[in-house]
Amino acid sequence: MHEMPQIITIQLNGEPFTLPRCSSVSDLLTRIASEEKTVATVINDQIVRPENRSAARLEEGDRVEILIFAGGG
Amino acid sequence: MNTLLPEWLNPAADEARIREMLSPDSRWTLEHLAAQSRAITLRRFGRTMTLYAPLYLSNHCSSGCAYCGFASDRTTPRRRLEQEEIRKELAAMKRLGISDVLLLTGERTKAADFDYLRTSVATAAADMQRVTVEAFPMSVAEYRELAEAGCTGITIYQETYDRARYGELHRWGPKKEFLERLDTPSRALEGGIKTAGLGVLLGLADPQEDAIMLYRHLRHLGKTYWRAGLSVSFPRIRPQTGSYQPPFTVSDHLLARMIFAFRIALPDVELVLSTRESPAFRDGMAGLGITRMSIASRTTVGGYTDPESGDQGQFDIFDDRSVEAFCKALREKNIEPVFKNWAHAYNGPSSPETDERAPENVNTWN
């Protein structure tokens, strides 16, 4: 029986990113020092709402988008 | 039932200009209006006049309009054309060159009801390039059936937008219902009729106020049923001995001013003049703003196969020139008479995209 790896790799805003297994979306936000209130989080094309982020566990290969509002016309 | 006037009848932001144009005391002189109206007509419609003729299918009527020769309390003998007679009348009209017919009836009666009208439309649509109807207010479903039978336009005059005056003049019968009549062009366009013709019977009430409300009605329809064609007629009551005396007289100058103002304010709307007006007036207005006229009219029931009949018509014809004579007059003014401005293949309901149409159904032309 193989040991489960302690870290997983996800796609974060199009780039590979490693983080501990069982990390939640909230954990990820803390790691990248983003504000909870000012970002939108989308995992594999599903929006993850702020109230669900601490329960949402990230898995190997997840495509994660962290989005903010920037300047635009 | 809602008894309130619709919001679109209220004064609108964009009517200051037409109000000014309609006023004989304004800085808009008649000659100035005529020049501008002529320029717009030329740009938008060219040097053409679309021609049509009316065919009265029946003079049965259930209503009591104070001003009408066919009101149900008048002693006019009543009759209706049967389908074979309609075909004969249409054939006679076609021999005159007419291919655009306006079918008329009075208000709804058992003798000339919806089924009769629909059947008659189908009969006419088989023979004529274009069939329009001036009859009684119908429901959306009835208008859809009429459109499917080949009717591409309806004309319905509000007569007057002055609600109090309207009540005095329409003494009994279904035509008493002011709001239902007001809503009629909307129902027709909802039902798939392609064009709606509006108008007031000038003289029944203050003509300038009626003209402004007619303008508001047209603006409302144009913005709501934006795929639809719109036309305006300018029937004017002529005071005649023994018959209804209108409270307002509309002079030739005022009528001309009104037509010019409408052309300038509504550059894309068809403006129509009937044979109720004199040859001189019709010839003069051709090219200045009017784009559609009736010709060789009979306002008796039928009348094209038997022009000598002594029957009384709905109104007296003033311009009784033959088709040839009238077309000659137009050509002398460098205007081309157009008998066919439509193709039979387009005689069906208007069909805007609806949500129900699935995107997969794009290959219906296979």
Place this chain on the structure above:
Amino acid sequence: MDSLHLGSYTFSSRLILGTGKFSSSSVMLEAVKASGSQLVTVALRRFNREQPEDDLFTPLSAIPGITLMPNTSGASTAAEAVRAARISRELSGSPFIKVEIHPNPQHLMPDSIETYEASKILAKEGFLVMPYIPADPVLAKRLEEAGCASVMPLGSAIGSGQGLATAEMLRIIIRESNIPVIVDAGLRSPSEAALAMEMGCGAVLVNSAVAVAGDPPAMAEAFAEAVAAGHKACRAGIMDKSGMAVATSPLTAFLGPAS
């Protein structure tokens, strides 16, 4: 003073400001405050750890009376725009969405077909859809029919500063519309904004002209004043520009003397 109504929102300012192309966020925020604008556009972008100051949510939300209008810029299909809209609404809490789909990065002209498809879907989902479109009168009516809160026809290409190149088409759209018409893109100077309002626009959207001005906050203020003036003039009833053309021989002689 009459206000601009969009959905259940009421705005006293008829100047909508874009927040892109400014030299810095602080200049942009000064400009927004100086303009009195109550509706500003923002774009959805990936969070960048290196540049946390890109995030405008907090500073913009701190301005009293501000409502955010996210745009779908970056999308080149209806599906992408719809996705961006749904994400944006989650983040902003605002029902406004500017549907902006321009697949060609050179001229940035909006794709009418994708915009229509996206707008139909989003209107049904309860968004206040503000579609950015070419000045196409028929498209404008179809979008109105589909339930959009306004239409936003371009004056000229984004950033081109060519002003109201589409003036004739805009006049038709304004005349026939039952919903506010908001000119967006191409305005270069406050006088053009005033002219758009005189023509009957419900509001104007300006970005480049303010962002690249020498003094953006002052320019924002100038635009605000121009928009207010133009709107006031429109309501006051502007004099007709009628030429007194008279034919060489009288056209109305056939009518005889006035009775």
